[in-house]
Amino acid sequence: MDNNHNEFTRRSALKGAAAAAVLAGTAVALPNVAVPSARAVPRTGQGKGREVAVFGGGMSGLAAAHELIERGFRVTVYEPAFLGGKARSHDVPNTARGGRQHLPGEHGFRFYPGCYQHVPDTMERIPLAGGGDVKNRHLVNVETAVVAFDDTGYAPVSAPASIMGFIDHAPAIVNLENLRNALTTGLKFVVDIPPHELAYFVARELIIATSCEERRLGQWEKQSWLQFVKADGKSPAYRAYLAGALTRALVAAKSHTASARTIGQIGLALATSATGLVGHYDAELVNGGVDRILNGPTNHTWIDPWVAYLRSRGVRFAMGTGVSRFQVAGKRITGASMSDGSTATADWFVAAMPIDRLKPLLTPDLVGADPSLTGIRRLEDDWMVGIQYFMSRKSEVPPSHIASLGTPWALTGLFQAKPWNVDFAKTYGDGTVRDCLSIDISEWEKPGILYGKTAKQCSRKEIAREVWAQMSRAMNAGGKRILRDEDLVTWSLDPGITWSPTIQNATPLMVNTAGSYAHRPTAHTRIPNFFIAGDHVRTNIDLATMEGANESGRRVTNAILAAADSPARPAPVFPLWELPMLDPFKAEDRNRYRAGLPHFLDV
Known part of the structure; x- marks a missing residue:
């Protein structure tokens, strides 16, 4: 094999080592990053086969194929429509x-x-014709942000996303019109949302930041974000913008249904990365990286080069066909009936399709082999x-x-x-x-x-x-x-x-809802040769995103490595990093939670 492709980049290796996040596909249970779903995958070693069938060529399926093909497995991806899934252009x-x-x-x-x-x-490990890789040639910083309001009296405001963004775009930011808009909007915002409500909203986010993992899952997971920030009784602007629209704009979630734990944690991750105080994130307030995009159509800059790379490594793509039923015997998958009338066989089977495609496949024999899969039916899109x-x-x-x-x-x-x-x-x-x-x-x-x-x-x-x-x-x-x-x-x-x-x-998106974490599957199931990938799988980011889907593909890889008793290096799985200075507060909150006491800031 090509050593340049077979080895991780120095940056990736250091990142994985620093994270200590490669233990049978799970983040190590550090005090500030523990995630119950991230338990160690049991190394059953029940099969030595190397043939993997991946059903779905979206983000999770391609990520699983990428990690598996680099670890000596033979992979076939079955995709009925388009490669790239919801990320495609x-x-x-x-x-x-x-x-x-x-x-x-x-x-x-x-x-x-x-x-x-x-x-x-993953982008950093996709080579491009002419040299370089997807990340370093095509992932670029967005250096400013525009905030507009659908309300009389507010004006759109351009703001820098970093110090370099301010320097590079100062003429567009520090001009009379934008300064007037900022002043007008700022004054109205203070009038519409009283300072004590702003302070209260910040305090609620601080509660998430200093809550132990047990409280996050045991208490905040069961509340909606709207309930958590106590929008009832607050000003209309507080309810509309801080409690509602901000959540919709940042993570495309509905504040009245999404869990407080998920929204709070992703908000904390966004803020933490922006500080530049956590070296594991490629972002900081000086040089930017808080907000990034691809510098061209997604397929041209990412998906097409990715597929080309996977083909060059030996991944086979079977297009125009999808799984219609998993064949189960002896509590194992023996094959997959395909929409074109054929049967797909493999040693390991990966369901890497969205929940609207997965739910119809939850037949009695499949659920009988793993009753926990019934929770998938309760997930919403x-x-x-x-x-x-x-x-x-x-x-x-x-x-x-x-x-x-x-x-x-x-x-x-x-x-x-x-x-x-x-x-x-x-x-x-x-x-x-x-x-x-x-x-x-x-x-x-x-x-x-x-x-x-x-x-x-x-x-x-x-x-x-x-x-x-x-x-x-x-x-x-x-x-x-x-x-x-x-x-x-x-x-x-x-x-x-x-x-x-x-x-x-044709492409609905799974949405986070309060209490839904309990119903989300893990990458490995009780069926020893059946695995699930997708943004509905339990991951550290716990949000329906391409990041969560990619992480799930890595978790599937590591579960297959464990089941096949493979000596290959596990795929890196990274936690959401939080500031170590918060650990003492979390430790105190853990004692309070176990004693049945509320969070010390929850007044």
């Missing part, structure tokens, strides 16, 4: 002219926060997909993610030309498009402002008009027309949304 059909590429469509805009570790580690607006004018907004807080459909977005550092007119379409505003629609069940209908009640054109109207109202609230109707050339809604005859979504 696509070409907008029939839009290329004059030797240019098709306009770039995305399932949604990409967000790689500084607390992500598994995805960047929701819709979050993207729409792209292609414009004839390049945006004047500095490279930034846009959090449009309070919009009925919970919109977030990104102008792509500047952070991609590309001339759209020369590269894509027919030469008339100079920028693209990629927007995620995270709320599909609240009425909009144009038609008074939910997104699920709208036609394709109505969705496009409604999203544009909502984003325009928020972005243009400062008096300057950042979005202009006359600049709009065309748009593209995620092709996974179809009307046949009623609206359907």
Whole structure:
């Protein structure tokens, strides 16, 4: 084998060693990173086979294939539709002219926060033609952020995401218009959300930061974020923005259903990575990295090179077919009946599909072999997909993610030309498009402002008009027309949304709900040759993200290594790092929790 490919990079090795996070696929139970799901995988050694069938070519399936093929296993990935899953991008059909590429469509805009570790580690191990790797050539910092509000009196504000971001984009940040907007919005925010409520919200996050793992799982996991931050009785702005919209914008979760433990922990991870005080995160306030994106369409910059690398290592891809039933005998999987009528056989079977595809496969014989799998049926999914607006004018907004807080459909977005550092007119379409505003629609069940209908009640054109109207109202609230109707050339809604005859979504996203942790499966099951990967699997990040899906693929790898009694090095699994200075507070809280006492700040 090629030693350059077979060995981890020095950076990855040091990272894994520092984390002490490679113990049969689990994070070591340190006081501040212990996760009950991260128990050691039993080394059964019941099989020596090296043939693995992975059903699903999304993030988790590709991650599992990557780790397994580098450890001497033979891997076949079965994918009925598209490789890359919910992370993929696509070409907008029939839009290329004059030797240019098709306009770039995305399932949604990409967000790689500084607390992500598994995805960047994988990117760093994907070589590119001409040298380098995906991470170092294509993962770039987004150095500013735009916060817009769907409320009268607020104006959109551009803010730096790092000191270097401030230096590089000072003219766009320190100008009269932005300073006026910041002052206007800041004063209104203080009026709408009293200082004591702001302090209270910070105190609630501090409770999460200083809670022991037992309390997080035993108490905060069972509460919604909205309950935890005690939104009842607070000002309307507190409920709308701090308790609700902020959660929607950062992690695409609903504050009234998502568990306080999950939202609190990911908020803590985002904040911790931004400080630069934890060296395991590739982020800091000086040089940035708190917010990162790929500098081009996801498939072009990541998925396609990844698949090419996996093929070069021997991964086989069986496209156009998916599993329709797992065959069970003697409490083992003996084969998989495929949608094309064939039967897939292997030594080890990995279900790496989303929960909407996994649930129908939970047949009585499968659940009879592992009754704990019934919990999967109680997991919930929701819709979050993207729409792209292609414009004839390049945006004047500095490279930034846009959090449009309070919009009925919970919109977030990104102008792509500047952070991609590309001339759209020369590269894509027919030469008339100079920028693209990629927007995620995270709320599909609240009425909009144009038609008074939910997104699920709208036609394709109505969705496009409604999203544009909502984003325009928020972005243009400062008096300057950042979005202009006359600049709009065309748009593209995620092709996974179809009307046949009623609206359907081919790629729903699992959503975190209070108490759902107990129902999430582990990567290894009680069926000795059956494993589960996906963002619904218990992971350290515990959130439906590409980071969680990637981590689950590594956990599957390590479970297979244990079951096969393989001597190969386990795949690194990284914890969410927290500041060591918090450990004494967690230790005190552990004593209080075991004594039945509340958290010392929970007053």
